[in-house]
Amino acid sequence: MTTANQAPILSGNGVVLRPLAEDDIPRIVEACRDPRTQKWLGSMPSPYDEDDAREWIEASRLAAAEGSKITWAVADPTTHELVGAINLFDIEPGTRAKVGYWSHPSARGTGTMTEACRIALEHAFDDLDLPTVVAHAAVENTASQHVLTANGMRRVALEPGGTTIRTGKVDAYRYERHASEATRPSTLYADDVEAHQGSKPLLPRTTLALDEGEVAVVLGRPGSGHTALALALAGRLPLSAGQVTLDGSQDPTKLQKAVALVDVPGVSEPDGSVPLRTIVGEELAMAKRKASKAAVLSWLAEEGIDAYADSTIDDVPPEARVGALARLASLRPGTRFVVVTYPERHGLHPGSWLELARSLADGGFGVLVTASAAVDLPADVHRFTIGPEEGA
Numbered sequence: 001m002t003t004a005n006q007a008p009i010l011s012g013n014g015v016v017l018r019p020l021a022e023d024d025i026p027r028i029v030e031a032c033r034d035p036r037t038q039k040w041l042g043s044m045p046s047p048y049d050e051d052d053a054r055e056w057i058e059a060s061r062l063a064a065a066e067g068s069k070i071t072w073a074v075a076d077p078t079t080h081e082l083v084g085a086i087n088l089f090d091i092e093p094g095t096r097a098k099v100g101y102w103s104h105p106s107a108r109g110t111g112t113m114t115e116a117c118r119i120a121l122e123h124a125f126d127d128l129d130l131p132t133v134v135a136h137a138a139v140e141n142t143a144s145q146h147v148l149t150a151n152g153m154r155r156v157a158l159e160p161g162g163t164t165i166r167t168g169k170v171d172a173y174r175y176e177r178h179a180s181e182a183t184r185p186s187t188l189y190a191d192d193v194e195a196h197q198g199s200k201p202l203l204p205r206t207t208l209a210l211d212e213g214e215v216a217v218v219l220g221r222p223g224s225g226h227t228a229l230a231l232a233l234a235g236r237l238p239l240s241a242g243q244v245t246l247d248g249s250q251d252p253t254k255l256q257k258a259v260a261l262v263d264v265p266g267v268s269e270p271d272g273s274v275p276l277r278t279i280v281g282e283e284l285a286m287a288k289r290k291a292s293k294a295a296v297l298s299w300l301a302e303e304g305i306d307a308y309a310d311s312t313i314d315d316v317p318p319e320a321r322v323g324a325l326a327r328l329a330s331l332r333p334g335t336r337f338v339v340v341t342y343p344e345r346h347g348l349h350p351g352s353w354l355e356l357a358r359s360l361a362d363g364g365f366g367v368l369v370t371a372s373a374a375v376d377l378p379a380d381v382h383r384f385t386i387g388p389e390e391g392a
Contacts, residue, residue: 007070008127012119015112017072017086020057024073027082028053031104040141041102042164060087067091070123074107074116083107086116088124088133096132097124101147108362110380114213117151125179132179136163136172140302142330145173146364150186150212150336153177186212186247188259188337188366193232193242195225203228204387205241210366212336215357219373220386222342226370227264229386230339233368234259236267258336260329263322265341268329272314276300276324279313283328303327318346323356330365337366350375 010017031037032048045052063069068091074084086101099120103113124130135153137144149155153175162172188210195203203225210216220226231237232244235255243250246258261268270279277296284299285291300306305320313321322343330338338360343353350371357367370386377383 007064007072008123010072010119010123011077012115014077014110015083015115015119016075016077016080017116017119018075018080020060020071020073020085022054022057024082025050025053025057027104028056028085031082031084031102034105036105037102039166040138040144042166042168046166063089067093072116072120074101074103074112083110083112084116086113086120088120088128091128091130094129094131096134097128097130098134098136099124100135101144103362108358110215110358111211111213111361113362114147114150114364117147121151121177130179133177135175137175138163138165139171139173141165143359143363145175146330146336147213147362148175148364150364151177152181154181186258186336186366188233188244188246188368190229190233190244191242193229193244194240195228195232195237196240201225202237203232206384206386207242208368208384210337210368210382212366213361213364214382215354215361215367215369216382216384217354217375217377218368218370218384218386219375220370221373222345225386226342227267229370230261230264230341231267233337233339234261257334260332260335260338262326262329262338262340263343264339265345270313270325273312275310276305276313276316276321277309280324280328283331287328287331288333289331300324318343318348319352319356321346322348322353326356326360330360330363335365337368340367340369342370342372344372344375350377354378354381 007019029048029050032044038046060071069087069089071087073082074086075082084103084107088097088099091097101113121133124133135148155173156176157174159172159174161169190206190208192205192207194205208218228237235252246255263269280299281291281296297306300309305324308316308320326338326340353369357369361367
């Protein structure tokens, strides 16, 4: 067993946890000035500068010396560049600790924080012999919630005023995980799936795998099976060959609950004449959230798209349209994977939908986007093809 004031270097899948260093200050400042970080971490100085970063590093070291907290830089294992931070705090030896984290914007959607949280929890249970780890996340902070749920933490209570964000105290969910509860990210797997309607091919033989907290892109020509693939992944299309599984299960009910389909033509694509505010209200109600006029306008304002509240969905700019529909889909109870079908058809630039996908993945969702074979993707994005690769 190690003691709480030790911050060992811990390695995982594509990430390393290491002690904070003075060289991290510029990246800390970048991350802590980011609007999303500032929004959810209300006790963080604003504006945030290098002196704030130095004070935080020093305070973290003092807390470590007292045995009440361990803070790691979440770093790239090759470049050692900081991509986030995670800590175990309020450590009570033999009893429990709390876990908290933030990501640098460049790491969102890479699954990095989900893996970093897994490593920190493993250290808490295996090395510090703590029986319980606790976390809090604002009710509206679904990204943080999904990092926790992807690591097996269970929502156990709603605590009024349980956390502080930039606007003040807000209600928070309390999450817990006990040492006896093992977990791993879930995997959605399509193994040589193929679908036909009579003699007509709907989906050529396709294989892909997607983990929670990961972004992947499936490439294919228009009309090559984008809609059919989405339906197959969600357990909504009979297959001629192959199988789709979630953690080894082919249960279509389980797939339908876990996989949310976004803007799929002829399936989940909204009627183009319906106002955005109506769609938001329906989705919030489906997510068992407040769906009053005030709640709808509040959600739209939070997303920065309240100017389009009365616009029909077909008149909403592509980035706002796809972003709103994807984020609303992620709120549905039980959603763990989000499939966005061919956003290029709305004229949305790949950089925009990739940023959206990464932000959702940063919250623990597995995100799959279907796109044309001509799209230019960064080298680190996992990619698959509809049908044989040469046919994409």
